[in-house]
Amino acid sequence: MVLPRLLRTSSFRLTLAYAGLFGASVFILFGVIYWATDIYITRSLDAAVDSDFTELGNSLNAGGHALLADQIHDRLRQMPRGPMHYLLQDRNGNVIAGDLLSLDHGSGRFDIAPNDRGSHTGHEPPVRARGAALSDGDYLLVGIDAHSREEMHELILRAFGWGSAITLILAFGGGALLSGGLLRRIETINRAVRDIMAGDFSRRIPVRGADDEFDHLVTSLNAMLDRIQSSMESVRQVSNDIAHDLRTPLTRLRQRLERAQHRAKSPAEWQTAADCIAEMDAILDTFGALLRIAQIESGAAACHFGGTDLSYLLRTIAEVYEPMADEKGQSFKAEIPCSLTVWGDRELLGQMLANIIENAMKHSPPGARIGLVTTASPTEIKVAVTDSGPGIPAGERSNVFRRFYRIESSRSTPGSGLGLSLVEAIARLHQVSVDLADNDPGLRVTLGFPPPGSIHTTRPVQRAPEPID
Amino acid sequence: MKILVIEDDAETADYVANGLREEGHLVASVASGSEALTIAMEENFDLLIVDRMIPGLDGLRLVRALRVADRDMPVLFLTALGAIEDRVSGLNAGGDDYLVKPFAFSELAARVAALGRRPRMTATEVSLRVHDLELDLLSRTARRCGELIDLQPREYRLLEYLMRHAGQVVTRTMLLEHVWDLYFDPRTNVVETHVSRLRSKVDKGFGPELIHTVRGSGYCLRGPA
Numbered sequence: 001m002v003l004p005r006l007l008r009t010s011s012f013r014l015t016l017a018y019a020g021l022f023g024a025s026v027f028i029l030f031g032v033i034y035w036a037t038d039i040y041i042t043r044s045l046d047a048a049v050d051s052d053f054t055e056l057g058n059s060l061n062a063g064g065h066a067l068l069a070d071q072i073h074d075r076l077r078q079m080p081r082g083p084m085h086y087l088l089q090d091r092n093g094n095v096i097a098g099d100l101l102s103l104d105h106g107s108g109r110f111d112i113a114p115n116d117r118g119s120h121t122g123h124e125p126p127v128r129a130r131g132a133a134l135s136d137g138d139y140l141l142v143g144i145d146a147h148s149r150e151e152m153h154e155l156i157l158r159a160f161g162w163g164s165a166i167t168l169i170l171a172f173g174g175g176a177l178l179s180g181g182l183l184r185r186i187e188t189i190n191r192a193v194r195d196i197m198a199g200d201f202s203r204r205i206p207v208r209g210a211d212d213e214f215d216h217l218v219t220s221l222n223a224m225l226d227r228i229q230s231s232m233e234s235v236r237q238v239s240n241d242i243a244h245d246l247r248t249p250l251t252r253l254r255q256r257l258e259r260a261q262h263r264a265k266s267p268a269e270w271q272t273a274a275d276c277i278a279e280m281d282a283i284l285d286t287f288g289a290l291l292r293i294a295q296i297e298s299g300a301a302a303c304h305f306g307g308t309d310l311s312y313l314l315r316t317i318a319e320v321y322e323p324m325a326d327e328k329g330q331s332f333k334a335e336i337p338c339s340l341t342v343w344g345d346r347e348l349l350g351q352m353l354a355n356i357i358e359n360a361m362k363h364s365p366p367g368a369r370i371g372l373v374t375t376a377s378p379t380e381i382k383v384a385v386t387d388s389g390p391g392i393p394a395g396e397r398s399n400v401f402r403r404f405y406r407i408e409s410s411r412s413t414p415g416s417g418l419g420l421s422l423v424e425a426i427a428r429l430h431q432v433s434v435d436l437a438d439n440d441p442g443l444r445v446t447l448g449f450p451p452p453g454s455i456h457t458t459r460p461v462q463r464a465p466e467p468i469d
Numbered sequence: 470m471k472i473l474v475i476e477d478d479a480e481t482a483d484y485v486a487n488g489l490r491e492e493g494h495l496v497a498s499v500a501s502g503s504e505a506l507t508i509a510m511e512e513n514f515d516l517l518i519v520d521r522m523i524p525g526l527d528g529l530r531l532v533r534a535l536r537v538a539d540r541d542m543p544v545l546f547l548t549a550l551g552a553i554e555d556r557v558s559g560l561n562a563g564g565d566d567y568l569v570k571p572f573a574f575s576e577l578a579a580r581v582a583a584l585g586r587r588p589r590m591t592a593t594e595v596s597l598r599v600h601d602l603e604l605d606l607l608s609r610t611a612r613r614c615g616e617l618i619d620l621q622p623r624e625y626r627l628l629e630y631l632m633r634h635a636g637q638v639v640t641r642t643m644l645l646e647h648v649w650d651l652y653f654d655p656r657t658n659v660v661e662t663h664v665s666r667l668r669s670k671v672d673k674g675f676g677p678e679l680i681h682t683v684r685g686s687g688y689c690l691r692g693p694a
Contacts, residue, residue, distance in 0.1 A: 240550070244522060247549035248478055251571040255484040258574050274685070277573075284571060285654070288551065295552045304557055316649055319623050323662045347553055351653040358657050419656070 011182050015175025022167050030160040037156060041149040045128040046109060052084060053130055053142045065096070065138065072097040083145040085127055091137040100127070100143065107132045112143060125150050185214050189221070197431070201229050201299065235298045239291055246287070254280055289418040293403070296425040301345055308349060310340040310374075310381065310449070317353045318372055321361065329366035335373045340381055342449045344430045352426040355419045356385045356445050364389030364442070381449040388442040397436040470515040470585045474498035475505040475531070476547070477523045481570075485518065485547070488574050489581065502526030506534055514542050516584055518577075521548040521559065529562045536563040543584040547577065556652070575638065575686035582637040597632040600692030602671065602679055604632050613675050623648065624667050631680065631690040640687035664688055 060068045065088075072086045076099055087098035095102045103116060112127040129143030185208070192205040204225060205218045257280060261273035295301065318334035325332035342349070360370050364387045371386040392400060399405050401424040404417040427434045433448035472489055476482035477500045486496040497514075499505045503525035509517060517535075521528035532544050543565045548555070551569035559567050566580050597604040602613045609625055611618045620628065627648045631639065641660040645651050668680045677693040 239552070244549050247551075247570050248481075251549070252478070252480050254571040255481065255574070259484070280571075281573075288569075291551070301553050304554060316651065320649055320651070320655075320659050320663075323666055324657060324659050327662050345553060347652045350651050354651070354653065354655055358655065362657070 009179045009183055012175050012179040015171060015178060019168060019171030019175065022171060023164060026160070026163055026167055030156060030163065034153070034156050034160075037152050038149065041146075041152055042128065045144050045146055045149065046130070048084075049109075049128060049130045049142050049144050053132075053140075056086075056140065056142065060134065060140075065136075068140070069097040085129070085143040085145070087131075087139070087141040087143075089139050091139075096138070098141070100141065111146065189218065196225065200303075201225075201232065232298045232300070235294060236300060239295055239298070242291060250280075250284065250287075254284075286418065289422060290403070293418065293422055293425045296348065296422070296429050299429060301348060302429055305344050307341050308344050308346045310342045310349070310383075311336055311338055313346060313350055314340075314353065314372065314374060314383065317350065317357065321354070321357050321370075325361055325370050328361060330361060330364060330368045330370050332370045333372070335371075337374060337376050340374065340376055342381060342430070348426045349430065352423050352432075352447075353383070353385075355423050356447075359419055360385050360387035360389065360443065360445070363387070368442070379451055381451070383447040383449070385445045385447075386439045386442060388439065391438060391441060391443045392436060394438070400436070401434075470581070471495045471513070472497070472516045472518060472581070473505065473509060473512075473514045474518045475502065475523060475528070476500065476518070476520045478520075481520075484574070485577065488578065492578055492581075494581070500524070502528065502531045506531055509535055509540060509542075510538060516581060517542060517544045518547050518581070519544055519564070521546060521550050521555075529558065532559075532563045545577075545580060545584055547572065553652075573686075575683075576640050576642065579638045579640045579643060579687060583634055583639065583643065597629070597635075599632055599635045599690060600679060601676065602632070604629060611671070613671060618670050620667075620670065623663070624670070627663060627667055628671065631688065634690070636689070636691045638683045638686050638689045643687070 056068060056071060059071045063070075069088060072088055075084060076086065076097075085098070085100050087100040087102070088096045089098075089102050090096060093102045093104070100112070101116065103112075109128070109130050112129050114124050114126055125145050125147035127143035128146040128149070129141050131139060131141035133139050189205050192203055195203045204222045207215050207218050207222070209215065254277065257273055257277050261270055261277065264270035264273055314334070314336045318332070318336065322332045322334070357370070357372065364370065368388045369386075371384070373384045373386065375382045375384075400420050403421045406417045424434060426432075427447065431450050433446075435446040435448065437444045437446065472494050474482055474485050474489075474496060476485065476498065479500070482498045482500065486498045489496045497508070499508060501524045505517075505519075505523075506526055509531075517532075519528045519532060523531075526534070528546060528548065532546075535542075535544075544563060545566045545568060546556075546559045546564045547568050547570065548559070549570045550559075556567045556569075565584055568577060568580060595605070595607050597606065602611065604611050606629075609622075611620055611625065611628055627644065630644065630647050642654060644660050644664075645653075645655070664680065664682075668678075672678045672680055679690055679692065681689045681691065683689050
């Protein structure tokens with residue numbers, strides 16, 4: 001597939017246009033040369049014919065037809081192979097003297113084709129001639145072999161042929177070379193960018209050192225990547241700081257509550273402490289989910305991505321949730337093909353799928369149908385989670401991924417409003433598309449996994465440096 | 470069990486140590502990694518509870534150093550670092566379990582108990598028995614009072630895990646991690662559903678109840694006292 005790709009490059013198209021332009025110039029140039037040379041040679045042939053014609057005219061004036069015929073015989077005897085040719089014929093077309101066929105040539109200057117001149121070998125050149133009727137009605141024609149002009153024509157045409165061929169070869173070869181070079185450099189950038197997207201954030205695009213536009217572009221890209229990486233690291237740092245500075249006092253707080261519960265002197269006290277702990281755990285859940293979303297969005301988790309058995313994961317998830325649906329009086333149907341593999345983190349993918357399924361089950365009434373349908377094609381693996389619940393109005397669909405967003409109708413059901421934000425963060429990290437559609441009735445959430453191998457890095461991914469504790 | 474707690478926050482260290490003492494364990498606690506390394510090399514502990522962010526030698530390096538020195542006592546990381554890659558690196562360094570702060574003490578106690586009596590996987594072990602419930606590890610079948618109980622594969626694994634930790638409390642997250650290999654906290658009561666299904670097969674219609682719910686903690690499979 002290298003050649004068609006080469007043909008599609010903009011530099012190759014440019015080359016093609018240049019080749020066309022050069023070809024046209026070469027064509028015009030040779031045309032002009034051809035035309036000018038033709039005029040020049042024809043003129044010199046005509047000059048030679050004219051001088052002989054004038055001489056013979058003088059002979060005619062001096063000695064009449066007899067002398068003219070003698071002169072013609074003499075000249076043909078001296079130079080039987082040309083270059084001069086003559087024809088003297090009477091008004092009835094009978095040849096009096098000369099070596100050309102009697103033809104009705106008319107007067108003026110013209111060319112006689114080899115066939116019309118009475119060719120013997122077939123290799124004679126055409127003749128450039130001048131004919132004129134004499135005063136007594138006879139006709140005199142003087143001609144000269146035009147092979148110099150023929151040779152020149154041939155030479156020019158051959159030169160034109162070679163010239164065009166070389167121009168085209170140079171144009172295409174140069175174009176391919178140029179495009180190939182550009183393509184290689186772009187491919188280098190592409191490969192680096194793909195590796196970076198796959199989680200190798202320390203990767204940089206190599207600079208060639210030629211200080212050309214490409215190097216400038218690559219330098220800018222690398223500077224951009226540095227900025228992104230440093231902001232990602234600062235997100236990570238902030239997460240770690242939050243983890244440390246907030247989790248430690250929260251840990252103490254929870255411990256004190258547990259202790260208070262332990263030492264409770266009455267059931268009422270015990271219950272108060274238990275309620276506080278439950279409230280605290282709800283806060284910690286939200287806090288944990290926010291932190292987790294931030295960590296996922298920083299992309300650090302992509303460092304330990306690996307081939308994940310999606311079929312097995314889906315079967316596990318289906319097994320875990322099927323009895324739950326049963327308990328709620330909902331039907332649960334799973335269609336999972338065997339041996340599907342995707343690139344990612346099993347834990348995160350599991351959480352994403354669980355969140356979507358829990359969402360479907362939570363918002364659907366008893367009797368609803370929950371589906372987990374997976375279809376695989378060579379280009380994509382699609383996992384659809386369907387329910388027959390109330391669905392999400394079309395206008396609300398893009399909002400549900402927003403943090404803490406809850407649609408009006410679901411405010412009474414418990415939940416933090418972070419479940420789908422987490423789904424979106426995990427999906428984006430895995431380059432998985434999330435599509436919400438009407439299941440008529442209900443909601444259909446479709447996850448589109450990229451084909452296995454497409455986000456596979458070409459080289460082993462480096463592990464992220466461990467956080468400094 | 471003889472347990473070493475490595476934790477630099479004094480209040481948390483006290484809380485963990487006292488709580489575990491109440492559970493009947495023998496607990497020592499230190500506040501720095503280097504100190505912990507010295508003690509752990511000199512004395513034999515049954516379990517280490519390690520904070521990752523401690524002064525001196527950090528938790529990961531401490532555990533690596535111990536593993537290099539062939540100290541193979543179980544290690545439980547108890548840490549504020551809760552990202553996936555943090556848990557992965559903790560387990561890769563040689564940790565056996567990973568619990569993120571803030572934690573419920575009951576969760577810690579259950580995990581400590583599970584680590585303390587890690588099942589010795591021996592070839593001779595062919596069955597588990599609790600009271601009149603018997604699990605045949607070869608044919609992967611369960612019988613109660615000699616009567617065959619029809620179990621789904623996952624129900625079997627759930628029961629096996631409960632029986633291997635008979636008499637101990639196992640939490641919902643422990644079940645999710647070990648039976649289903651899922652590492653997240655579901656918002657719904659999935660685990661309860663699975664346990665109640667298992668209970669209806671194992672306990673219903675038989676003698677005394679074996680699968681008990683421990684309020685606020687998890688489950689415990691044990692025979693009648």
